[in-house]
Amino acid sequence: MNVFYLIILFMLGSSSASFLSVVTVRSHRSESIIYPKSHCDNCKNYLEFIELIPIFSYIFLKGKCKHCHELIDRTSFISEIFLGCLFVIAAFQPSPLDEIVIGINMLYLSLDDLEDTQVSRCFLIFFSVICIILGHPRLLYLVITIVLTLVLLLINHQEKSIGNADIEFCGALVILIGVNSTIIVVFIACVMALFYLLIHNNYQMKLAFIPFLAFAYWISHLFHCFIK
Numbered sequence: 001m002n003v004f005y006l007i008i009l010f011m012l013g014s015s016s017a018s019f020l021s022v023v024t025v026r027s028h029r030s031e032s033i034i035y036p037k038s039h040c041d042n043c044k045n046y047l048e049f050i051e052l053i054p055i056f057s058y059i060f061l062k063g064k065c066k067h068c069h070e071l072i073d074r075t076s077f078i079s080e081i082f083l084g085c086l087f088v089i090a091a092f093q094p095s096p097l098d099e100i101v102i103g104i105n106m107l108y109l110s111l112d113d114l115e116d117t118q119v120s121r122c123f124l125i126f127f128s129v130i131c132i133i134l135g136h137p138r139l140l141y142l143v144i145t146i147v148l149t150l151v152l153l154l155i156n157h158q159e160k161s162i163g164n165a166d167i168e169f170c171g172a173l174v175i176l177i178g179v180n181s182t183i184i185v186v187f188i189a190c191v192m193a194l195f196y197l198l199i200h201n202n203y204q205m206k207l208a209f210i211p212f213l214a215f216a217y218w219i220s221h222l223f224h225c226f227i228k
């Protein structure tokens with residue numbers, strides 16, 4: 001495949017991730033996406049052109065604001081690398097657009113969860129609809145999955161053991177990839193989350209679990225695509 005084409009895809013992916021980061025941060029602050037211009041949260045200086053280039057701005061500025069040298073959150077930088085790579089990998093898949101749509105949706109939900117562990121209900125429903133469209137489930141399978149998800153949400157409403165958004169996300173995954181693959185994804189996500197808690201030595205922290213589920217999904221999905 002043409003290298004130039006892959007570079008363009010990578011830039012498109014990383015720019016989309018950069019935009020999604022801005023959207024999630026500003027929507028949680030109830031700010032406009034367009035105004036004010038991108039600025040440093042600490043010193044409020046507007047970002048110059050060089051500071052707006054995804055990935056490279058973070059590397060050139062060594063992860064710090066050019067003006068006040070405050071550390072920049074790495075989430076956006078990691079997201080830009082992830083979505084850039086995903087756009088490139090998608091080009092080698094039978095249905096590139098499906099991969100990209102799922103990638104963008106999962107990244108948005110992950111960033112949304114990372115902001116304050118509160119995920120937009122509207123976007124979760126939108127993600128579920130996308131999973132129904134791309135998963136082509138049989139009607140009976142779809143109805144059973146929706147009913148079981150609602151039952152789990154009802155049980156969890158009293159116990160509050162895990163986040164409702166995590167249950168809804170898994171329900172959407174069951175529609176997209178089936179029960180067995182979803183169990184594998186949840187298992188990988190739990191192992192990663194456990195390691196995360198072990199590293200931070202804090203078992204009381206409120207963990208955003210959707211990023212783990214999304215990352216586990218891509219690990220198992222890429223394994224299935226390239227190795228199996």
Ligand SMILES: [Zn+2]
Nearest residue numbers: 040043065068
């Ligand atoms: Zn600054």
